[in-house]
Amino acid sequence: MNLAEIREVMVSMGQPSFRAAQVYRWLHRGVISFEQMSDLSKDFRSQLAERFYIPYAQILRKQVSALDGTVKYLFRLIDGECVESVLMKYHHGYSVCISSQVGCKMGCTFCATGKSGFSRNLRASEILSQVQAAQADCGTRISNIVLMGMGEPLDNYENVLRFLELVSSPEGMNIGMRHISLSTCGIVDKIYDLADRKLQLTLSISLHAPNDRIRVRTMPINRRWGVEKLLEACRYYGKTTGRRISFEYAMISGVNDSDACAEELAQRLHGMLSHVNLIPVNNVTGNGYVKSSPERIKRFVRILEGKGITATVRRTLGSDIDASCGQLRRRVQEEEVKV
Ligand code: SAH
Ligand code: SF4
Numbered sequence: 482m483n484l485a486e487i488r489e490v491m492v493s494m495g496q497p498s499f500r501a502a503q504v505y506r507w508l509h510r511g512v513i514s515f516e517q518m519s520d521l522s523k524d525f526r527s528q529l530a531e532r533f534y535i536p537y538a539q540i541l542r543k544q545v546s547a548l549d550g551t552v553k554y555l556f557r558l559i560d561g562e563c564v565e566s567v568l569m570k571y572h573h574g575y576s577v578c579i580s581s582q583v584g585c586k587m588g589c590t591f592c593a594t595g596k597s598g599f600s601r602n603l604r605a606s607e608i609l610s611q612v613q614a615a616q617a618d619c620g621t622r623i624s625n626i627v628l629m630g631m632g633e634p635l636d637n638y639e640n641v642l643r644f645l646e647l648v649s650s651p652e653g654m655n656i657g658m659r660h661i662s663l664s665t666c667g668i669v670d671k672i673y674d675l676a677d678r679k680l681q682l683t684l685s686i687s688l689h690a691p692n693d694r695i696r697v698r699t700m701p702i703n704r705r706w707g708v709e710k711l712l713e714a715c716r717y718y719g720k721t722t723g724r725r726i727s728f729e730y731a732m733i734s735g736v737n738d739s740d741a742c743a744e745e746l747a748q749r750l751h752g753m754l755s756h757v758n759l760i761p762v763n764n765v766t767g768n769g770y771v772k773s774s775p776e777r778i779k780r781f782v783r784i785l786e787g788k789g790i791t792a793t794v795r796r797t798l799g800s801d802i803d804a805s806c807g808q809l810r811r812r813v814q815e816e817e818v819k820v
Contacts, residue, residue, distance in 0.1 A: 546802045695742070
């Protein structure tokens with residue numbers, strides 16, 4: 482619930498409306514029961530507990546990288562489903578990568594989440610509770626959020642929008658839109674809708690190929706919206722919001738990493754406010770995908786830069802703790818199957 486909705490509840494329960502701000506503050510501090518709201522009367526706390534519940538994320542597993550301190554959480558939700566989040570420390574503070582769905586319907590062939598199938602959408606509160614639980618666990622304020630964990634955020638659009646409203650609310654966690662990134666495989670109609678809302682968040686597009694012929698092999702969504710339709714939507718997003726778009730490109734040896742691919746990509750992105758993020762692919766799905774060599778990646782970057790496209794190679798964090806999308810949940814599922 483947002484503050485206005487809680488206010489209505491307070492009034493309907495015969496409370497003064499300022500009570501809403503009190504309850505809202507507690508919720509955004511990450512309490513997991515009404516009992517913890519110590520400045521409310523005992524009687525009122527039990528009335529709340531009879532009518533409502535707080536859907537918190539419970540830490541089921543936690544792994545800390547010995548290499549860089551990255552923390553990976555496996556959270557259990559109220560119905561027993563599990564999602565992953567990853568906490569990363571950067572020079573500018575803590576950033577948390579969170580999930581928007583349990584699993585994903587999109588079936589990208591390189592992705593561990595896609596491989597595990599789809600279970601359900603997360604509610605706004607369940608998306609938010611990952612940030613709160615990570616913050617409570619690390620004891621430091623989280624300043625940045627990336628919606629890049631499990632699931633396709635634009636396939637759970639209403640809940641994600643509500644989450645964005647809640648997490649950025651000044652009475653709540655107050656994390657500004659400029660500190661939030663959302664990554665999508667390219668649900669084109671929602672990109673137009675998001676553009677028209679003119680939120681200041683950073684949009685990342687999982688592109689991973691310069692043309693339909695290659696993209697359709699790894700990303701089934703490309704059958705619905707091809708590369709040109711997707712880039713058209715991106716140009717609209719850039720024009721409407723003035724924000725630079727970030728393109729994710731997983732480098733897969735012999736699939737999408739040739740000089741010709743780099744040249745075609747540069748040509749496609751020409752004139753667009755963009756940045757390309759190259760990620761050596763993680764072989765997690767047993768599909769035999771192999772990372773491009775560092776020399777190949779360097780050459781790819783040089784070709785892009787030579788044509789005026791800025792590109793960087795994504796730093797790998799938490800490689801010792803399965804810190805990529807969907808890997809931990811998948812491993813736990815496999816262990817459960819073995820048991
Ligand atoms: N569904 C959204 C957000 C979650 S995926 C999306 O696809 O954008 C987060 C990012 O990790 C995406 O860019 C995705 O393409 C990338 N990714 C998934 N599996 C990967 C792998 N095995 N190696 C490298 N990047 C991967
Ligand atoms: Fe889903 Fe994103 Fe994985 Fe594709 S890459 S299967 S859209 S989570």
